[in-house]
Amino acid sequence: MGKIIAVVNQKGGVGKTTTTVNLSAAVGAKGRRTLLVDIDPQGNATSGVGADKKQAGPTVYELLIGTAEPEQAIRRTSFSRLDLLPSSIALAGAEIEMVELARREGRLKAALATLRDRYDYLFVDCPPSLGLLTLNALCAADTFLVPIQCEYYALEGLSELISTLKTVRKKYNPYLDIEGVVFTMFSVRYNLTLQVVEQVKKYFGNKVYQTTIPRSIRISEAPSYGQPINFYEPKGKGSEAYMDLAIEFVKSNRPAEAAPKRRRGKAAAEPVETMGLADVKMDG
Numbered sequence: 001m002g003k004i005i006a007v008v009n010q011k012g013g014v015g016k017t018t019t020t021v022n023l024s025a026a027v028g029a030k031g032r033r034t035l036l037v038d039i040d041p042q043g044n045a046t047s048g049v050g051a052d053k054k055q056a057g058p059t060v061y062e063l064l065i066g067t068a069e070p071e072q073a074i075r076r077t078s079f080s081r082l083d084l085l086p087s088s089i090a091l092a093g094a095e096i097e098m099v100e101l102a103r104r105e106g107r108l109k110a111a112l113a114t115l116r117d118r119y120d121y122l123f124v125d126c127p128p129s130l131g132l133l134t135l136n137a138l139c140a141a142d143t144f145l146v147p148i149q150c151e152y153y154a155l156e157g158l159s160e161l162i163s164t165l166k167t168v169r170k171k172y173n174p175y176l177d178i179e180g181v182v183f184t185m186f187s188v189r190y191n192l193t194l195q196v197v198e199q200v201k202k203y204f205g206n207k208v209y210q211t212t213i214p215r216s217i218r219i220s221e222a223p224s225y226g227q228p229i230n231f232y233e234p235k236g237k238g239s240e241a242y243m244d245l246a247i248e249f250v251k252s253n254r255p256a257e258a259a260p261k262r263r264r265g266k267a268a269a270e271p272v273e274t275m276g277l278a279d280v281k282m283d284g
Helices: 016-029 044-048 060-065 089-098 104-113 132-140 152-171 191-207 217-225 237-257 270-274
Strands: 003-007 034-038 082-085 121-125 143-149 177-184
Touching: 003 016, 003 132, 016 034, 016 044, 016 082, 016 121, 016 143, 016 177, 016 217, 016 237, 034 044, 044 217, 060 089, 060 104, 089 132, 104 132, 132 152, 143 152, 152 191, 177 191, 177 237, 217 237
Parallel strands: 003 121, 003 143, 034 082, 034 121, 143 177
Antiparallel strands: none
């Protein structure tokens, strides 16, 4: 049974979609059957793998409101072992429509249930908010992965996110656990970067990936060509970083690949409430 990973951070511009697209493609390139699920109305993950957001046919929107079956919405991509459940601009109004639906927070979980046996990993790209769409992703997920940029405000946003995740565990998904934290747009030239890394590692310990994603113009360019970085520039630093992250991700999940079991999530993230934001200085 495939594992569902929600890639989440309510703060925009931290490399969330970039990480979802590139990690999904890299894991697929490593031989794992991978599904990219785009529930962000912006649809950047959809276009990031070369799919046309305006193409006719069922999308995640139709799955959430119950007018299409999951198999009807799956699109093949040009990349090894990577399929897509595309986004739609209609998702922008989905949260309002879903308010009246039964089990509104569990719509995505129900839709993905029939697909779990077809894939090893299902990565869900969440909107940069903590609304009903993100709640659906967290209720469906086994784990959540947090991309974080090394800046002061990212720590503040992380504290808010963890508070929301604790609520989701308590009310909707007691099995939700942390997959990991990955630093994006990483540069050792700034003192603030090292301070943020220290704070995050202090509270997340071995859940922080050793691999960091560097600042890279090529990573920023790749989406405009509809390609993950490992296809756009296979030999570049950005590609190497995401391939290293995929190796680290797969290695950490290897014991669970044979027979994953849902266990109650650990409280590893709880101390973030007292993250010591005042200790992180604003200098460069």
